[in-house]
Amino acid sequence: MSDSGETIQARVAAAMITAPGSGQGKSMVTATLARLHRNAGRRVRVFKHGPDYLDPMVLEKASGAPVYQLHPWMTGEAECAWRLADAASEADLVLVEGSMGLFDGNPSSADLAVLGGLPALPVIDAAGMAQTFGAVALGLARYREDVPVHEVIANRIGSPGHGRMLAESLPEGIRLLGAVPRHEAMNIPDRHLGIVQAQEIQNLDEQLDAAAEVLQAAGLDQLPKEIQLSARRPAPPPRLLEGCRIAIARDRAFAFIYRANTELLEAMGASLDYFSPLANETVPEADAIWLPGGYPELHAAKLAGQSAFRDWLQAHHQADRPILAECGGMMACMEALVDGDGERHAMAGLLPGESIMVGRLMGLGIQSLETAAGSLRGHTFHHSRLETPLEPLAHTRRQRFDSAGEAVYSDKSLLASYFHSYFPSSPAAAAALFRRDEPLF
Template sequence: MLKATVPAAMITAPGSGQGKSMVTAALARLHRNAGRKVRVFKHGPDYLDPMVLEVASGQPVYQLHPWMTGEDECRWRLAEAACDADLILVEGAMGLFDGDPSSGDLAKLAGIPALPVINASGMAQTFGAVALGLASFDPDLPVCQVIANQIGSPYHGELLRQSLPDGIRLLGAIPRNEAMSIPDRHLGLVQAGELADLEQRLDDAARVLAEAGLDGLPDAVTLEAPAPQPPPRLLAGVRIAIARDAAFSFIYRANLDLLAAMGAELAYFSPLADSEVPAADALWLPGGYPELHAATLAANGPMLDAIRGHHRAGKPILAECGGLMACADELADKAGQVHRMIGLLPGRAAMASRLQALGLQSLRTRQGELRGHTYHHSSLDTPWQPLARARKQAGTEGEAVYCRQGLVASYFHGYFPSAPELVAAIFRGEPLHLLNDKEPADA
């Protein structure tokens, strides 16, 4: 049994756009710069925020989500981190009570207090009403402190403090400052590796928080959970080549950990810069931004030929979202320019003017239920019929899953630890044994 007591907080907000991502990153950097070991987690599916949070904290960042990763894994990861961390921060998703399960649900499950960040720009005494609403909405979730963001002056911050009801105090009031922002694009924040000055940005943001009085530690909580059993070594002797560069970067650390724990040897390569795929038994093309690098990818003929050769040899390929786009015959970028792609999946992937799909989904098979999510701004026009469709969390039809000649391609992003046997089957090139809608997942 793992058990430890450590200061911890769920950094949340009334809704998206309040600034909680940058506040979480700045808090992590502030306490790291003070000599503390800070472990940060992200509630729910997200690839981009964790990239920044890893740079901020200097430690690996994992996802926590009671439905996608499972309640037991949430408790275990937090308890494991508590054993050697000086501070644990969990960045919430959307608003405190948004989604099912919400950030509030995760906070209650873990026994971590919620610490809302409220954008107070254009707000005075109403700040207290918002804080009171968050604190009283769920009596089982204590909200004892709040952070004001985007204040205009010290007087503004004092008005906010005075507006708070008994039992809620202002932990700090953050002034408007360019240091508290990071560029974004259609899928969220710009990738951490694309920001040459990210370290300086984070140090500047940490100083802003210190000046706002946010250098204190949150209350300590006790976190405990049993350690999980190691997964079966179903991939012993299997070498998996994984695309990893600016175009293919949406990879959960937990997915890599699972593949290694099941015995796989992992070899990384860049479809943008390299000319060949490492010698491997299987290939993983994860999601990312192939649409931003389509011209470079299309011009790398040797690499495209190498991936085609891997496929012709009958070796398995998993292509997720951006990987699916790259496997199509063509990719039309946001400007409408069409680029030749790998050509394993007939048809064209094209960027759309608005979001095409978003939400939690799962793929149900006799080898396990692979849980995950979808989030994309492109669509695929193909003559192929899907072998299966993922199911939305609500039970309705989700993303198409194309399976042919060793290729498994979908806009669906899987969280591998939710279904180790299925993941191993995909990378061994074994068929998926699907369940119908009426069969239980443990059939």
């Protein structure tokens, strides 16, 4: 995407909240830090490194501001830079939640920290740990010279004395910013794809406020150091979807939607209508339909009984109007869905075969889809498999191994895959998904 020529320059307190690995508690610490500073009257912006739908839902609730994904390969380095600089121009604090461990993946959270000039602030689960805490912190600080680590957060400590022991274990040049005790307010439920959706967590606001008090008592109410951010603002995208009305499924079964995707569609001229398949809603005037990913397997019995939604979807398909079905959306388009208990539920039947929950990870990673209009980047993450006699129209490419990835299926103007697209990676290709006036492959 070309730039507009306008340069954004701003100074802001900022940090990359990271960890030695997954499960250390960095998601809740990031959300709670955002709520703590928001409650103090500061303007807070939070970002998430890498492809993730679930953490941003909680981060938006915590900060009260939009949350976008940042990933030097998927979203692009230029977009990472301008989103950070744009946030800095209006905020008092910018936080980026890393993914997995600090150095995991390619590009890793460390790579994004270097790109944005962000200091890394590791959250280390100290439960069952004493002086080894200092060794872990030292390893994170010394592994790469270009990734500054000067402070760490101890999580899930057992007592104030435990916290003092951890602080004493740290080598020169690294200090303990705060020690967070084990506390019910710092726990958030999860399931097979990650943490539970924010809309499903009862009293989330009250929990975040309570957790913020825990962090304040732990001494984590101070702002990180300021950094200078500068980037060029991108030019508006071409109006490739002028007059196109897109119906987008959005409820507890279909919620995996990048905010940047819908904003791009609107910037290209599309009008967006949201509907709930679980509520049996339809949008009869839609020119195109987008069924995003989510948890149809948790609501399969109810989806099977929503006849108005099913009949409308089938009529749209028979009329050869565009349908984009991503992951959970594709599962809803099959003849049947077999849930985690082995129960078989009838779906819309736009594609032959069925999706089957298998209780283990079946696809994970950054991928791209080459189309005639451009290369769409995105990812895959699912715990089901597809059984279908349909031959794939195309395959995505795995970024890491440059090999064939997810199958892409098509029937009439329906395009279905486990692949989740990041539309801003190729606005022209994203527009082609919903117009279909030219062949995609």
